[in-house]
Each structure stands twice: as structure tokens, then as C-alpha cells.
Amino acid sequence: MNEAAARVRERLTALGRLEDCDLDPAEPALLLAALGQARRGTLLDIAPYLALLDEMADQLRAEGRDCPDAEALAIRLFQLLGRRHRFQGDERDDDDLGDLDLLTVMDRRRGGNDALGLLALAVTRRAGMVAEGLAFPAHFLLRLGLAGGSRVIVDPLGGGQSLSTPDLRAMLKAAAGLDAELEPIHYAAMSNRDLLLRLGNAAKLRLLRLGHVDRALAMVESLLLVAPDACLLWREAGLMHMRLDHTAPAIAALEQFLARTPSAQAKARTLALLAELKRRLN
Known part of the structure; x- marks a missing residue:
């Protein structure tokens, strides 16, 4: 193992000792992406990426002050991400993990449902507002809201439009079969580590589907550093x-x-x- 990779692994191991409530999922997600580059001898500084999250959070905080409810906040958030910062949905299913790698997503301004959801969650929480990832099957959904105020469920690829109960039921049946019905577990908020594991699991499954067992194993062992x-x-x-x-x-x-x-x-x-x-x- 080279020195760059060892330093990233050391930081991930330190994060793995934190209580879940103290873990910011954006930092380990960026570090996991950096670890792939560190194995090739390049130590990428994630500080500018964290600074960009803070910058977008400051903008959301300023622009969200006059939001009357959670629906308005969700629209404002995804206008900020999509129009001002040019983030777009780009789900792919090939050997390129760029839509699942948070560093690459932030560089390219393009990402899949899971990565853009984690990005939106990180910005919203940094702005002092409510953001939770839901334990919904197959498709990552966010619950957003104002502190002490209303809540709304959105698809990170949906531009901030709120999802109704019929919308959620249709999504569930498309993913789990016509007999599936909404249950309380589908509205449960994921822990910070589970948010991170969901993104890593998506990458692992793609690598296994492509026959890259060695790379999938490296992903799992990296995840174990922060979720031992x-x-x-x-x-x-x-x-x-x-x-x-x-x-x-x-x-x-x-x-x-x-x-x-x-x-x-x-x-x-x-x-x-x-x-x-x-x-x-x-």
C-alpha cells in the first residue's frame, strides 16, 4: 500500500470510530472515492469539495429564508443545484462508476440518483435544514423540510417536485411487484452509515455484475473501514x-x-x- 492510500485509510478508520449521529456521510463518501485514486499514488485533497458543499449550503440558507414550506424549499434546493451549479442526472450502467463516485460527480456535475441524493442531503443539512434518506427500495428518496416545519418527499432526479402517496405506491410496485404495498419501513430514515453503504453497495453490485470481483472486494473492504x-x-x-x-x-x-x-x-x-x-x- 502506498503512502497516499494509507493516509486516506487512516482517516476512514478514524471516522469508523465515530457514533453514527456524529458522522457526516459526505466526508467518507468523498474519501472512499479518493481512495481509488490514492491506490494509484495520487492523494486528492477533498477540502475543496467540502468547501463547495459549504458554499452551496450558504446559498441555500440565504435563499431559503423566505420559503413558506418544505415544497418551496425542495424546489429552491434543486434549482440551486441544477440551474446555478449545473448538476444533472446521469445514471449509467457500464464500467464507469462516475455516476456513483461523489468526487467524479462533483467534477462532472453529473450523477446518479444515489450520489445526487447524498449531495442534496449534505447541502441541506449544512444549511441547517432537515434532510433524510429514506429506506425505500430500489430508488433513493429524500425527505426534506424546515426545522420545526413541514416535510416533503422528493426524488433527487425529479427537480424537487414532491411525491404523493400514489406516486410512492406506483414507484414501489414498479420496483417490488404489483403485490407490494407501502409500509412504515418505507418511510423510515436511514442512518448516516446506511446512507454511505447504499451508495457503496450500488457500486459493488455493478462491479460484480461486470465480473470485477477484485474491485468489488476493494470497495467492500473500504466500506468496512468506516462501518466496521x-x-x-x-x-x-x-x-x-x-x-x-x-x-x-x-x-x-x-x-x-x-x-x-x-x-x-x-x-x-x-x-x-x-x-x-x-x-x-x-
Whole structure:
């Protein structure tokens, strides 16, 4: 590992020790993107990117003072992002992870639903307003609002237009099938780490779909620096190491999963798998 990558990993590890309520998801998202460049020997300074988020937040705070409700705030936010700063939706499904990489999104001013949602959330929170990512399947949605005031649910690619209950029901059925119905969990706010993991998981799944197991594994292991208690990530890391014939690292990752999972069934399956892996080493 080169010095640049080691420095980024050190910062991500420090962020991994924070309580979730103290974690700003924008910083680790930028650092995870920087880590890919650091592995190639270039240490990219994320300070200008954080400064841009602060600048946009100052503008939103100034322009949002006269917003009478959350709907007006949402429109103002996405006008700021789209018209003044030229951010646009650009979801792609190829070997380029640029629509999921927050550094690249901020450079290109183009990004996918998850990355633009995280960007909008970061700006809104920095402006002192309410922003939450919802645990809605398949498509990232934001709940925005004024402190102590109304709330509105928006699609980050929808220009700030509010989504009604029928809109949400239609989106859910398109993603999960005609039998799916809205439940309270679909309105639940994600934790800061879950926001970060959602973006990283989208990148991981694309890499696996393209057959890049080594790059997907690097993504998972980077996420584990800032979310070390995410037990399913340890399991995924172990299984990817197995696919790459990395027996010792696979054992280490699966043992971490075993120590964290509350599922008796998962523990039993993992113990059997570990026994088989350890036989390979002997």
C-alpha cells in the first residue's frame, strides 16, 4: 500500500470510530472515492469539495429564508443545484462508476440518483435544514423540510417536485411487484452509515455484475473501514476472497462476520464454511 492510500485509510478508520449521529456521510463518501485514486499514488485533497458543499449550503440558507414550506424549499434546493451549479442526472450502467463516485460527480456535475441524493442531503443539512434518506427500495428518496416545519418527499432526479402517496405506491410496485404495498419501513430514515453503504453497495453490485470481483472486494473492504460493525459486509468480503482463492483472508473476514451476526442459522452455515476453509490450509 502506498503512502497516499494509507493516509486516506487512516482517516476512514478514524471516522469508523465515530457514533453514527456524529458522522457526516459526505466526508467518507468523498474519501472512499479518493481512495481509488490514492491506490494509484495520487492523494486528492477533498477540502475543496467540502468547501463547495459549504458554499452551496450558504446559498441555500440565504435563499431559503423566505420559503413558506418544505415544497418551496425542495424546489429552491434543486434549482440551486441544477440551474446555478449545473448538476444533472446521469445514471449509467457500464464500467464507469462516475455516476456513483461523489468526487467524479462533483467534477462532472453529473450523477446518479444515489450520489445526487447524498449531495442534496449534505447541502441541506449544512444549511441547517432537515434532510433524510429514506429506506425505500430500489430508488433513493429524500425527505426534506424546515426545522420545526413541514416535510416533503422528493426524488433527487425529479427537480424537487414532491411525491404523493400514489406516486410512492406506483414507484414501489414498479420496483417490488404489483403485490407490494407501502409500509412504515418505507418511510423510515436511514442512518448516516446506511446512507454511505447504499451508495457503496450500488457500486459493488455493478462491479460484480461486470465480473470485477477484485474491485468489488476493494470497495467492500473500504466500506468496512468506516462501518466496521456492518456484519453482512464481512460476509461479503469473505465470500469474495473465496472466489479469488484468498483462503486466509476469507477465513479472517468470515470470523469477523461470525462474531457479529445475531442469526443462529447464519452462524451454523458460517462455522461449516470455516471448517472447510481451514481444512484447505492444512
